Amino acid sequence: MxxxxxxxxxxxxxxxxxxxxxxxxxxxxxxxxxxxxxxxIPVPITSAMEEKARSLSTSEGYSGYGAEQGEKPLRAAIAKRIYSDLNIKETEIFVSDGAKCDISRLQLLFGPDVSVAVQDPSYPAYVDTSVMVGQTGGFLTNVQQYDKIGYMKCTPDNDFFPDLKSVPRKDIIYFCSPNNPTGAAASRSQLEQLVAFAKENGSIIVYDSAYAIYMSDDSPRSIYEIPGARQVAIETGSFSKYAGFTGVRLGWTVVPDELLYSDGFPVINDFNRVMCTCFNGASNIAQAGGLACLSTxxxxxxxxxxxxxxxxxxxxxxxxxxxxxxxxxxxxxxxxxxxxxxxxxxxxxxxxxxxxxxxxxxxxxxxxxxxxxxxxxxxxxxxxxxxxxxxxxxxxxx
Amino acid sequence: MxxxxxxxxxxxxxxxxxxxxxxxxxxxxxxxxxxxxxxxIPVPITSAMEEKARSLSTSEGYSGYGAEQGEKPLRAAIAKRIYSDLNIKETEIFVSDGAKCDISRLQLLFGPDVSVAVQDPSYPAYVDTSVMVGQTGGFLTNVQQYDKIGYMKCTPDNDFFPDLKSVPRKDIIYFCSPNNPTGAAASRSQLEQLVAFAKENGSIIVYDSAYAIYMSDDSPRSIYEIPGARQVAIETGSFSKYAGFTGVRLGWTVVPDELLYSDGFPVINDFNRVMCTCFNGASNIAQAGGLACLSTxxxxxxxxxxxxxxxxxxxxxxxxxxxxxxxxxxxxxxxxxxxxxxxxxxxxxxxxxxxxxxxxxxxxxxxxxxxxxxxxxxxxxxxxxxxxxxxxxxxxxx
The missing domain is CATH 3.90.1150.10 (Aspartate Aminotransferase, domain 1)
Incomplete structure (x- = not known):
């Protein structure tokens, strides 16, 4: 700390x-x-949350603990609406109280002994949580970087996509696209390079797609549009900037079945364990709102x-x-x-x-x-x- | 893992x-x-949540990110209603999405290099999160315990309160009263012993008071009823079992200003940092419900x-x-x-x-x-x- x-x-x-x-x-x-x-927030969405809150005062509508992984209909709706045609199963989707919180749970999953790379510049939570769990050395004031973190420079000179040939191998690569703060979205061919790079190095990509809905050109909305991504990438998403849920709190993380540690153990099993041990499900009212977001x-x-x-x-x-x-x-x-x-x-x-x-x-x-x-x-x-x-x-x- | x-x-x-x-x-x-x-959930409480959900669809009522530490009126109401006469300041109260989640954030705060003690038996999240962050050795099947965790036996023979003379020193002591699962509440004199024990050893008590509202005798409802506890104890609380919020998700953690690391640095500063980095506030609708719970x-x-x-x-x-x-x-x-x-x-x-x-x-x-x-x-x-x-x-x- x-x-x-x-x-x-x-x-x-x-x-x-x-x-x-x-x-x-x-x-x-x-x-x-x-x-x-x-x-x-649009009325069809707040109405669903009102309705859920009201139903909690009735014997028929009341429910207690929900599944730590999120309610089945919401997981299914995310799979269908956000990942249609991408073959993401509802069981691979973990509903949460937001992407920022999921990043810290992912860090807890990875533990202190992994090395990480981040885009430079990037959303501060990747670096700060990495420091917090002990993955880094001290702050090097001369370069304004933490020791042991790989900073992948993204500037106008390289079209905001890192020169992967010069990036040293790291276990985990945090990659946000469209990027916060630069607003740059990686193109299909750039993401293909990234997936190939991760595969070559046995790295896991944590792909933050919190702003995908803001895309105007035809860059991929999800890392899973890239063949082979299921073997190397986790993706986080959020209702915060989609539906104004910054205060309501709702997000999700996708962990594909094919993503394995080097010993062949599925990452999804461990992430499920983290969710069950460190989390107790997103608020059921927020989940009702999320389901309404995904309706027509x-x-x-x-x-x-x-x-x-x-x-x-x-x-x-x-x-x-x-x-x-x-x-x-x-x-x-x-x-x-x-x-x-x-x-x-x-x-x-x-x-x-x-x-x-x-x-x-x-x-x-x-x-x-x-x-x-x-x-x-x-x-x-x-x-x-x-x-x-x-x-x-x-x-x-x- | x-x-x-x-x-x-x-x-x-x-x-x-x-x-x-x-x-x-x-x-x-x-x-x-x-x-x-x-x-x-009683109607006065669900009505407040409905009202909050409805207001989010209006320009006047909408709000985005709330404070990571929780909304000021709710923090003040917890201080007043739950800790009246105990001199807990609203700034010492951190509102969260539940005690279980707070325990994992506390483990993140403590990191892998601390030693912990738990009541035996106790709520599994203390031990499981401790294993997860790397504070323990392997599971010893002969004694059914994790290596390096201090198991403080609580059985009918010792009135469900550990014999502190035989408990080895640990950095962190998880203590739940009324206890889950035994239902035993520690008496005032037992808690005085516990506070003195922590003070002697320079340990931090994490006191889980999730069931305090179920108490029928005059045992303390909060560790802060014990003189000196502000120097040694963090307390977690929850609306889950108070108001049926197991699915709505709302809790809190108290970190007193006087609780310091051995180098004199205030623990509250670090916990605040964890909350700001790993969390983004409890759902604003749940917080509106919590505030209603604390009204007359x-x-x-x-x-x-x-x-x-x-x-x-x-x-x-x-x-x-x-x-x-x-x-x-x-x-x-x-x-x-x-x-x-x-x-x-x-x-x-x-x-x-x-x-x-x-x-x-x-x-x-x-x-x-x-x-x-x-x-x-x-x-x-x-x-x-x-x-x-x-x-x-x-x-x-x-």
Whole structure:
């Protein structure tokens, strides 16, 4: 624990945001910071949760402990709706209280003796949980990296896909696509390379697909679109950014039967054991909501909210581009990755906060290769996004 | 992972139950097995959850990520209602998706290099998570114990409280009172001994109070009733058995400011970091339900359900006593601990299942000192409890 650097990124941003508000009580602060949903959950989905809550007060509707792996109809619906044609069995799907929580349970499964690689930059939970379970050495301040973690640089120079020839072998590869924070989605041929690389090295890919629904081009939505992925990849997914469930809490993890340790033992058996020992199932009310998300009506309503956020994303991309910034992401993810060459990310963060009262996320918080970038999240109501666009233009227009 | 013995206890029981049902499709199986609530949640509590679900579909009511530590009003209400007069601050309370999940997060906090002690018998999650994070050696089949875990024998001979003079020093002491499975609640003087023992040894007590609301005598409801406990104890609690939230999922953990590692660093800071990194807050709908549980109306309604289960417990205690069995627990917990001298717990389990179609829990599943006992859970509707009582009398009457 002592190895962890000060402050998990988002609590640290919240701290700075609060300090700014205290200093500027009249400022109308807009958040493009943490990727937090802002739009109401569609009624067909909340109605299902209301109905479930109500039924728990009746003898007929009450139920206690559910299966640790999730309710059968929900597992089946995820298999059918999210993985149609990909041959994922409902028994390979483990429903959870969210992808972040599943990542820590996966780390518990892997234990301290494995080595891990992450995209650089990447969502901080991979590295922080890895440090926490003891897979790493200390923090090397000269390179801003933890010893023993493989940092796979993803920058505009390599189309945000690591040069696998230069990546040393690691047991576990965390790979998020569409990526948080860069917004880059790996193409089919890139993912084929990744799967081949994992197979060659006997590595397990943990593929984070939390933003797959935001994709606009024809990049794969799931690692299981790649032949052979069932032998090397675990995939996590989440209702957080799909249906505004960031507070409701619901996600899932897929562990295919064919994924085996080097001794031939199925990983799914161990993951099942972790779920049964360290978890007691996602909230039954949240699961009722998840099932409604996957119904025809819920799915349509949910995608309309996603489209709304996608329009927000286009507004932000246009804003930064019109100001002459090198701007990445945005097409396949609700994140815009903006380059400020030669500048320190936290300085840019501070400037935008102080002068425009807008919270962003400093790129370096996601890894050393994020230095010189900031991430703007497109979650927000339209009025705020338009106001943010205006303030950014006022601040940065030449 | 490989060290873990076959099957977490309750999934194993479920497996045997299902096999029995397949063999006896017409049998009306009654469960006194897993401690799973059966009675509806009172309307004042489900209404609050419905209301919260509904509000998430509105612009005014929607909220995304909540604080990882839980919503402020709920933390304040737990401090006030559960820890009134015990000076627990709301900032010392971390709201979670349940005590079982918190135990695995505590194990993640402690890491592989600590030594642990558990009551024998005890709730299996302490030992299983300890094995999982690598704190133990292998399973020693001759003594049915994991190497390096301290098993503190709790039997009728020592009033279910360990002889601390013979307990070797361990870093962490898991202590559940009222105990699952024995139903025994430690007295004030016993807990004073425990706190003094931890202080002497520089150990941390993890005190599981999940059944405190079932207490009928004047034993302490919280470890913090004992002077000095703030320096040595973490306490976990849960709405599962209080309000029938086994499926809704809500619990909490208290980490007092004064609890320090040997180097003087506050444990609360590290636990906060674990919660922020490995968890994303309990479901906001469940939290709305928890807040309603602690209101005057909710608290009253919730206690009426608890009283119902307490009456169930009395029926089961009377049944086993009338049959001449040495019967323990039941006064302060919804569990009845029944002795079958000289017999194997799984054999008794099988006999009761096969001949009376009743699922119990074999005592040896909770640790070697549980051998020769079975645990009967008093959660169930009254008709089933009375029918179980009748069948047990038919089976065991001389």
């Amino acid at each position: 002592a190895k962890l650097q000060a402050g998990y990124l988002f609590p640290e941003i919240a701290r700075r945001r609060n300090a700014h508000i205290q200093k500027n009580p009249d400022a109308k602060v807009i958040s493009l910071g943490i990727g937090d949903t802002t739009e109401p 009506e819920g799915w349509k309503a949910m995608n309309e909210v996603v489209d709304f956020y996608k329009e927000n994303t286009r507004i932000l991309v246009d804003t930064f581009k019109s100001l002459g910034f090198n701007t990445f992401g945005g097409t396949n993810a609700p994140y815009v990755w903006v380059q400020f060459p030669g500048r320190n990310s936290w300085d840019v963060f501070a400037e935008i906060l102080e002068k425009a009262h807008i919270v962003t996320t400093p790129g370096s918080g996601f890894g050393p290769a994020g230095e010189g970038f900031i991430r703007a999240s497109a979650f927000g109501n339209r009025k705020n996004i338009l106001e943010a666009s205006k303030r950014l233009k006022d601040l940065f227009a030449k | 490989a060290k873990l013995q076959a099957g977490y206890l309750f999934p194993e029981i479920a497996r045997r139950r299902n096999a029995h049902i397949q063999k006896n499709p017409d049998a009306k199986v009654i469960s006194l097995g897993i401690g799973d609530t059966t009675e509806p 109306e909710g608290w009253k309604a919730m206690n009426e359900v608890v009283d119902f289960y307490k009456e169930n417990t009395r029926i089961l205690v009377d049944t086993f006593k009338s049959l001449g069995f040495n019967t323990f627990g039941g006064t302060n917990a919804p569990y009845v601990w029944v002795q079958f001298p000289g017999r194997n717990s799984w054999d008794v389990f099988a006999e009761i299942l096969e001949k009376a179609h009743i699922v119990t829990t074999p005592g040896s599943g909770f640790g070697p000192a549980g051998e020769g006992f079975i645990r009967a859970s008093a959660f169930g509707n009254r008709k089933n409890i009375l029918e179980a009582s009748k069948r047990l009398k038919d089976l065991f009457a001389k």
